[in-house]
Amino acid sequence: MTNNDIFKKLRVALKLTNKDIVEICKLVDFKVSESELGAFFRKEGHPKYRNCGDQILRNFLNGLVIHLRGPMPDKRTDEYQKKLKEKEDNSKK
Numbered sequence: 001m002t003n004n005d006i007f008k009k010l011r012v013a014l015k016l017t018n019k020d021i022v023e024i025c026k027l028v029d030f031k032v033s034e035s036e037l038g039a040f041f042r043k044e045g046h047p048k049y050r051n052c053g054d055q056i057l058r059n060f061l062n063g064l065v066i067h068l069r070g071p072m073p074d075k076r077t078d079e080y081q082k083k084l085k086e087k088e089d090n091s092k093k
Helices: 002-013 017-028 033-039 054-069 079-093
Strands: none
Touching: 002 017, 002 033, 017 033, 017 054
16 A cells, blocks of 8 residues: 555545645645645546655644644643643552
8 A cells, every 4th residue: 555545545534625634734834735735646647646755644644643633732831740740649549
């Protein structure tokens, strides 16, 4: 299975449009255009077909994590450290 196949299947399964994918990639400061995406989703024999590299898929997946879960909390804040300590205390009981 190629990166293009994985990308296509995720797009269909999550009901994402090209605009959605562009926005998801922006979450990790990765710029991709809608026309580039169209090239990834074409059939392999098509003249405008483009192979989806590892970097593109990796950045999309990292952006998708942020899109679905939200950004990772800053571990340096007092509030985060307090919650972490509460979890540790509760697990010891």
